[in-house]
Amino acid sequence: MSPRKQPVLELDPAVVRRARSLARTAGRPVVDLARHHTTVSVERATLRLAGLSGADHENLPWVNHLVDAVRAEVGLEHGVTTPVWDALRRGEAPDLITLAQKASAGAVSFRLPTGRDATAATRAARTSVARGIRTIDRQRTARERLIRRHGDAPRTPWIYLIVATGDIHEDIPQAQQAAREGADVIAVIRSTGQSLLDFVPEGATREGYAGTYATQENFRLMRAALDESSKELGRYVRLTNYASGLCMPEIAALAGLERLDMMLNDSMYGILFRDINPIRTFVDQRFSRQVHARAGIIINTGEDNYLTTSDAVEAAHTVTVSQLLNEYFAKEAGLEDWQLGLGHAFEIDPAVPQSFRLELAHALLARQLFPKAPLKWMPPTKHMTGDVFRGYLLDGFFNLVGAMTGQSILLVGMMTEAVVTPWLSDRDLALQNVRYVLDAAGGLTEDFHPPRDGFIQTRARQVLSEAVELLEAIVADSDSAGDPPLLSAIADGTFGSMRRPPTKGKGLDGVVVKADDYDNPATTLLEDGATR
Amino acid sequence: MSATRKAPSGPVVRPYGDTTGDGMVQVSFTLPLPHDKRAEGAALQLAAKMGMEPALLVHAKAMGPDFTFFVVYGSVTHLVDVGDVQVVEREFPLLTPKEVNAAIKKRLRRKLVVVGACIGTDAHTVGIDAILNIKGFAGEKGLEYYRELRVINLGAQVLVPELVNTAREVRADAVLVSQVVTQRDAHIHNTT
Numbered sequence: 001m002s003p004r005k006q007p008v009l010e011l012d013p014a015v016v017r018r019a020r021s022l023a024r025t026a027g028r029p030v031v032d033l034a035r036h037h038t039t040v041s042v043e044r045a046t047l048r049l050a051g052l053s054g055a056d057h058e059n060l061p062w063v064n065h066l067v068d069a070v071r072a073e074v075g076l077e078h079g080v081t082t083p084v085w086d087a088l089r090r091g092e093a094p095d096l097i098t099l100a101q102k103a104s105a106g107a108v109s110f111r112l113p114t115g116r117d118a119t120a121a122t123r124a125a126r127t128s129v130a131r132g133i134r135t136i137d138r139q140r141t142a143r144e145r146l147i148r149r150h151g152d153a154p155r156t157p158w159i160y161l162i163v164a165t166g167d168i169h170e171d172i173p174q175a176q177q178a179a180r181e182g183a184d185v186i187a188v189i190r191s192t193g194q195s196l197l198d199f200v201p202e203g204a205t206r207e208g209y210a211g212t213y214a215t216q217e218n219f220r221l222m223r224a225a226l227d228e229s230s231k232e233l234g235r236y237v238r239l240t241n242y243a244s245g246l247c248m249p250e251i252a253a254l255a256g257l258e259r260l261d262m263m264l265n266d267s268m269y270g271i272l273f274r275d276i277n278p279i280r281t282f283v284d285q286r287f288s289r290q291v292h293a294r295a296g297i298i299i300n301t302g303e304d305n306y307l308t309t310s311d312a313v314e315a316a317h318t319v320t321v322s323q324l325l326n327e328y329f330a331k332e333a334g335l336e337d338w339q340l341g342l343g344h345a346f347e348i349d350p351a352v353p354q355s356f357r358l359e360l361a362h363a364l365l366a367r368q369l370f371p372k373a374p375l376k377w378m379p380p381t382k383h384m385t386g387d388v389f390r391g392y393l394l395d396g397f398f399n400l401v402g403a404m405t406g407q408s409i410l411l412v413g414m415m416t417e418a419v420v421t422p423w424l425s426d427r428d429l430a431l432q433n434v435r436y437v438l439d440a441a442g443g444l445t446e447d448f449h450p451p452r453d454g455f456i457q458t459r460a461r462q463v464l465s466e467a468v469e470l471l472e473a474i475v476a477d478s479d480s481a482g483d484p485p486l487l488s489a490i491a492d493g494t495f496g497s498m499r500r501p502p503t504k505g506k507g508l509d510g511v512v513v514k515a516d517d518y519d520n521p522a523t524t525l526l527e528d529g530a531t532r
Numbered sequence: 533m534s535a536t537r538k539a540p541s542g543p544v545v546r547p548y549g550d551t552t553g554d555g556m557v558q559v560s561f562t563l564p565l566p567h568d569k570r571a572e573g574a575a576l577q578l579a580a581k582m583g584m585e586p587a588l589l590v591h592a593k594a595m596g597p598d599f600t601f602f603v604v605y606g607s608v609t610h611l612v613d614v615g616d617v618q619v620v621e622r623e624f625p626l627l628t629p630k631e632v633n634a635a636i637k638k639r640l641r642r643k644l645v646v647v648g649a650c651i652g653t654d655a656h657t658v659g660i661d662a663i664l665n666i667k668g669f670a671g672e673k674g675l676e677y678y679r680e681l682r683v684i685n686l687g688a689q690v691l692v693p694e695l696v697n698t699a700r701e702v703r704a705d706a707v708l709v710s711q712v713v714t715q716r717d718a719h720i721h722n723t724t
Contacts, residue, residue, distance in 0.1 A: 177596065192712075193652070196689055210712075273657075273688055309661060382658070425562045428595045498687065 009368050009460045010452055015468060016369065022471035023324035029484035031332050034286040037279060038518065040198070040510035042287045043067045043080040045249035046522040048257075049132030050081075050125070052096045053216060055202040062100035063250070064199050069103035073110040077515040081125035082118060083110040089121060096128070118517075126521035130532050133294065133525045136256035140296040143259055146227070147236045153184035154235060155442070157377065157402055157410035159434060161427070164189035166208030168218045172225045179229040179237045182431050185262060185409065187240035188222060190214050195245025195274050196506060200254065214241050214251055219258035238262055240300065243288045244270055246280070246507045252288035256295035262341060262409075263292060266302035267329045268322065271490060272498045273305055277505035278487055282329075289333030290526040299335065300409070301326040304345035304378040306495070312347040312382075316362050317466035318495060319344050321474075323366060324467070325486075327373075334526070337372035341409055345378035346398040354455065356397055361459035363405040364450075369464075377402045379413025391415040395430065399437035406445045410434065470494070542615020547608060555607040557584065562601050567594035575602040583608045629678055636680035640705075646675055648708040649686035649695045657688045660710035 044063040055061045070080050084099065092108045093099035102108045113121050153159075161183035163174045175186045191208035194201075204221060205213040212218060219241065226237045238261035243252040248265070255263050267285055270276040292299055303319040303326075310318065323342045330340050344366045348355040366375055379398050384391045395413035402410045412430045414422045422430075450456035479488035483502050491501040524530070549556025559582070565571040572592050579587035584606030591603035627635065636644050648660045662669035664685045666676040676683045684702055686695060699707050 180596065193689070275687060275689065308658065423562065424595060424599055425560070425601045428593075428601060 007368055008449055009364055009457055011365075011368060011461060011464060015461075015464055019320075019324055019369075019464065019468050019471060020328075022468065022475055023321075023328045025475045026471060026484075026486045026489075027325055027328040027332065030282050030486050031286065031329070033279060033484055033487075034283045036514055037283045038076060038079065038512050038514055038520065039249070039280055039283050039507070040064075040067050040071070040076065040512075041247050041249045041284055042520070043076055044247075045253040045287065045291070046079075046081060046129060046520055047084070047096070048250055048253045049136075049522050050096060050128040051132060052100060053202075054097060056101075056104065059202055061199050061202060062097060062104070065104035066096075066100040069100075069106070069108065070110050071512075074112050076512040078112055078517055079514075079519045081129065081521060082121050082517075082519050083112060085125040085128070086111065086113040086117060086121035089117070089124060122519050122521070125519070126524070127532070129521040130525055130530075132253070132257065133522070134531055136253075136291070136295045137531065139256065139259040140294075143236075143261065143296060146230060150230045150233075151235045153238075155438070157407045157438075158184040158238070158374075159431070160185040160187060160240070160376070160409050160411045162187045162189055162411075164211045164421070166191065166210070166212055167206040168204050168212055168221055169206060171212055172222060175222065176225055176229045178427065179226065179233060181428065182435065183237070183412075184235070185238040185240055186222075186226060187262075187264075188212050188214075188218070190242045195242075195270065195276075198246045198507065198510065200247050200250050214254075216254045216258060219254055219260060223259050240264065243292070243299075245274065246276060246284075246510070248281075248284040249287040249291070252291040252295075252297075255297060256291050260297060262298040262300055263288075264302065265289065265292065265299040266305075266322075266343075267326050268490070268495060269302040269305060271500045271505065272495050275500065275505050277508040277511065278490055278500055278502045280505070280507040280511050283511065285329065286333050287523065289330055289335055290523070293334035293336070293339065294526055296339070298339045298341045298374060299330060300341040300376050301343045303343040304347070307345050307347035308382050312345070312349070313352060313358060316358075316463045317470055319362070320365065320369070320463060320467035321470050322495070323370065324471070327370065337370075338374060340370065340373040341376045342366065342370055342373050343376045343378060346380050346394075346401060346413075347378075347382050349383050350394060356401070357455050358459060359397075359401050360405065360450075361456040362463060363401050363407065364456065365460040365463055367405050367407070368460075374408035376409040376411065377407035378411050379417070381417050384415075384417040386419055388415040388419065391417060392429070392433065396433055396437060399434050400441060403437055403441045404444045404448050542613055542617075545612050545614060546610075549607075555609070556605060557608050558603065558605050559584075560601070560603045562595065562599055564598060565600055566597055567592060567600040571600045572602075575600075575604060579604045579606055583610050585609050629673060632678055633680040636678075640680075643680055643682045644706070645682045645684070645702050645704045646706045646708060647684045647686065647695065647699045647702060647704040648710065649690035649698075650688045650710045650712075651690050651692055651695060652711070656712040657710070659712070660685065660708060663708065 044067050047063045052063050067080050070083050074083050087108055087110055093102050159182055161178045163171045165171050171188055178186060189211035191211040191213045194213055201213045201215050204217045205215055223239055226239050230236045240262040241260055243263040243265045270281045271278045303322045306315055306318045326342060346359050348358050380394050392415040395415060398413050412434055414426050414430050416422060416426045474489040475485050477485040477489040487502045491499060493499040546553050546555040547557050563571060563574055572589055576587055576589055587604050587606030590605050593601045595601050648664045650657050650660055663674055664676060664683050665674040668674040675681050
């Protein structure tokens with residue numbers, strides 16, 4: 001990631017500061033809200049960090065059983081760990097998994113300990129959860145060591161390729177082949193529908209629809225395969241998956257434990273595009289980002305989605321607003337600039353006059369607003385047709401914008417987008433396209449300085465000021481329930497024209513208001529940076 | 533070719549490269565063979581079997597150790613009898629938005645209610661949005677644009693019972709269900 005030294009766009013620093021300060025104003029009440037709630041998935045993630053894994057004969061994980069049992073008896077408002085480790089101390093079961101198994105049969109009685117018992121239970125819980133946190137720390141160190149040993153990706157942008165067969169044992173050879181062909185980052189697309197499962201499937205899976213289930217074992221298998229490839233190729237090949245949907249915190253924890261390198265993790269995607277309850281999303285979001293921060297994982301945000309549902313010129317400023325909000329929420333959770341893979345996309349209708357110059361303006365704006373962030377540049381999808389020849393040219397122009405504006409992660413576009421799942425030859429041609437453009441024009445960042453009041457600079461300033469206007473409207477929003485302005489703006493359909501009130505959406509029943517004595521050792525360890 | 537070959541009923545055409553009747557086509561494909569002379573011969577054999585005679589192998593490139601990508605140009609021997617082409621014509625007239633509104637007003641005397649949703653696990657709303665959203669697609673306005681239509685777009689990943697309840701609640705005249713066509717035929721399972 002080498003941001004250019006001289007700023008190319010002359011943005012008014014006061015406007016940029018105003019935009020950031022508005023994002024903070026919009027985000028802060030939502031963070032407060034997140035601090036005051038927990039969710040079933042946050043609690044399950046905490047148990048996973050303490051080492052509880054596996055599932056019953058119907059594939060329902062033990063973490064689900066244990067959280068449900070505790071919730072039924074004493075509620076979750078005090079956190080799941082205190083009653084669980086109290087039960088272990090009382091000898092209800094010799095270990096966590098036996099306790100979960102007994103609890104699933106209703107054979108454990110939980111209570112809320114007080115006084116010394118409470119202190120002892122929280123201390124024991126912290127000791128167990130800290131082991132998981134230390135595993136995440138060790139995996140982060142292992143990644144750094146492997147990058148030193150094998151070397152990093154040879155240049156930026158990193159080349160990002162997707163595999164998605166549904167079968168982990170098919171995905172592995174495809175991912176290894178993609179790495180050989182030049183991919184620096186492999187993303188395993190998830191099975192459609194996993195985002196709405198309120199549990200994480202178990203084991204190696206061979207059945208998925210348009211993608212492969214995210215499971216701990218699938219993570220482990222793929223990371224091991226790419227470790228082999230990294231050794232063979234002499235460069236560390238990164239692995240990406242999705243921390244999103246109802247199990248976002250658990251998947252983030254598994255990603256940290258199994259050394260995934262990047263995770264898709266957007267602050268509002270689940271709310272808008274999956275109709276997941278806004279409060280559930282923001283609570284899960286904060287925990288998962290705290291885990292990613294600790295694990296040294298780069299997050300990828302999903303701003304490209306706004307442009308596939310809305311017009312990419314009219315909605316350009318919504319991308320900027322979302323990037324600013326994602327940045328605020330990410331930094332609040334402890335992520336550093338180098339971990340913010342903020343997203344944007346080449347989705348302007350090619351029939352729009354000067355579409356290429358507009359794309360350049362938008363891409364430069366993102367580059368300049370977030371100079372240290374590894375921006376993720378997404379290829380055209382909406383205006384790809386069956387004309388693969390035209391699509392190949394469009395992908396070439398997409399690559400050129402990426403090269404000219406110094407993007408950091410480049411998702412490789414396929415000319416057969418909207419036609420078939422990529423063929424072997426499509427991937428090969430797409431990589432030739434990327435390599436040609438990067439070799440031919442990679443240095444253009446040095447020469448490309450659009451004039452001060454030219455089309456590109458003017459357009460970038462216009463998008464930024466529209467973003468500020470939208471942020472002003474968001475912070476001024478209100479509803480009768482007194483929700484944070486951002487939540488009432490989401491309820492009003494401000495983003496992607498989708499109305500998502502905080503009282504509706506999937507997963508709402510898994511949200512719990514914390515009691516004063518709420519304890520979660522994972523959150524404490526993550527927020528304090530402690531290891532024990 | 534059967535013995536009872538009937539006389540062509542319409543104009544007979546061949547593909548057009550740069551001269552009338554030259555029959556030129558281009559194809560590209562991959563064979564699971566390492567790139568060598570034998571692989572190139574195999575590509576030409578396939579072209580011949582596809583009716584390309586003579587075929588010109590203009591490009592062959594190894595993709596890894598086990599695959600080769602080919603581009604072949606050639607003249608096809610096949611003739612196309614345009615008279616045999618059957619086109620299924622639309623069985624109803626296409627109305628303008630104004631005519632649609634007028635027809636609903638006249639015949640229904642109330643608003644026509646349309647409920648749309650991407651059901652099951654599907655989150656790909658691009659298709660249903662193109663039909664329903666006021667913005668529409670490729671210059672055609674979506675159904676929300678029609679004054680006499682009431683459109684309820686439930687969006688992505690709607691559970692079927694939820695869709696049925698909504699349809700009952702609003703007394704829908706039409707329910708539009710969207711499912712992306714995926715591998716392993718998930719869409720067939722979800723819609724049957």
